Amino acid sequence: MEEKDIRFVDGHLHLDIAAVKDPGRASWLAEKGCLAVSWAFGLKVLSKAALEVYLVAQERVMARLAAEGLAVRFLTGVHPRNIPADFVREAVPGLLRPHLAHPLCAGIGEIGLETGSEREKGILAAQLTLAGTDMARGKVIGIHTPRGDKDRITAQLLDFMEDFPLDRNRVVMDHASPSTIGAILERGYFAGITLSPVKTSPAELAAMLETHALKADRIMVNTDSGLEFHEDLFSLLSSGLLPDEVLRKITRDNALAFYGLA
Numbered sequence: 001m002e003e004k005d006i007r008f009v010d011g012h013l014h015l016d017i018a019a020v021k022d023p024g025r026a027s028w029l030a031e032k033g034c035l036a037v038s039w040a041f042g043l044k045v046l047s048k049a050a051l052e053v054y055l056v057a058q059e060r061v062m063a064r065l066a067a068e069g070l071a072v073r074f075l076t077g078v079h080p081r082n083i084p085a086d087f088v089r090e091a092v093p094g095l096l097r098p099h100l101a102h103p104l105c106a107g108i109g110e111i112g113l114e115t116g117s118e119r120e121k122g123i124l125a126a127q128l129t130l131a132g133t134d135m136a137r138g139k140v141i142g143i144h145t146p147r148g149d150k151d152r153i154t155a156q157l158l159d160f161m162e163d164f165p166l167d168r169n170r171v172v173m174d175h176a177s178p179s180t181i182g183a184i185l186e187r188g189y190f191a192g193i194t195l196s197p198v199k200t201s202p203a204e205l206a207a208m209l210e211t212h213a214l215k216a217d218r219i220m221v222n223t224d225s226g227l228e229f230h231e232d233l234f235s236l237l238s239s240g241l242l243p244d245e246v247l248r249k250i251t252r253d254n255a256l257a258f259y260g261l262a
Contacts, residue, residue, distance in 0.1 A: 007033030016062065017043065037255070038058070052095065055095070128141070197230065219250050
C-alpha cells in the first residue's frame with residue numbers, strides 16, 4: 001500500500017492476537033485503508049522461553065500479513081505485564097536485537113510500568129538503554145501507561161525516563177487520559193490516545209484536543225485492539241466530530257511522520 005492509499009493509521013493494536021481471534025480482520029483493515037502498527041503483548045507468557053516463542057510468533061504473523069497485502073509494522077518488547085519470573089534484565093539485548101533487525105520492526109514497545117515495582121523498572125531500564133542505541137537507526141519507542149493508579153504511576157514513569165538520553169520526538173506515551181496528557185506533552189513526548197469503549201470516548205477525545213489544540217501535531221489516536229477489536233477509530237473518520245485538518249493529523253499524518261513512513 002502506498003502512502004497516498006493509507007486512509008488512517010492505527011498506531012497501537014495487537015494484530016497478531018486479533019488476526020487469530022478474528023481471521024477476517026486483516027482483510028477489513030486493508031479494505032478500509034489502514035496501516036496497522038502492532039505492539040508486543042503476549043497471552044499467558046509465564047516463562048522466558050514462552051516470551052521468546054511469543055516474540056518469534058509475533059514477527060512471523062506480521063510478515064505473513066504484510067505478504068498478504070496489509071500495510072503493517074510492529075514493535076517488539078517486553079510488556080510490563082509480560083515479565084516472567086525467570087526473566088532478568090541482562091537478557092533484554094539478546095532477546096530483542098534479532099527482532100529489531102527485521103525490516104518491518106519500527107522499534108521497541110509495548111514497554112513501561114503497570115504497578116511501578118522495582119522489577120518492572122529494571123526491565124524497563126534495560127529496554128530504554130537498548131532503545132536509545134537503536135534510535136540512531138530510526139527506531140521508535142512505544143510506552144505503556146497503566147490502567148490503575150494512572151496519575152501517580154504515569155508521573156513516576158515520566159520522572160524515571162528523565163535519566164535516559166532519549167530523542168523525545170521518537171517516543172510515544174500511550175493510553176493518555178484527560179489527567180495525564182498535559183504532563184506527557186509538556187515533557188516533549190508524543191501522546192497516544194486509545195479510542196475504545198473501555199479507554200477513551202469520542203467526546204473525551206474532542207475535549208482533550210480542545211484543551212491541547214496547540215499541540216495537536218503530537219497527538220495520535222489508536223484502538224489497542226486485541227482479543228476484542230474496536231472499530232471506534234474508523235468510525236471517527238466519518239463522525240463529523242472534529243475539523244478535517246485536525247482529524248487528518250491525529251488519525252494519519254502524525255503517525256506516518258512518527259513511524260518514519262511519510
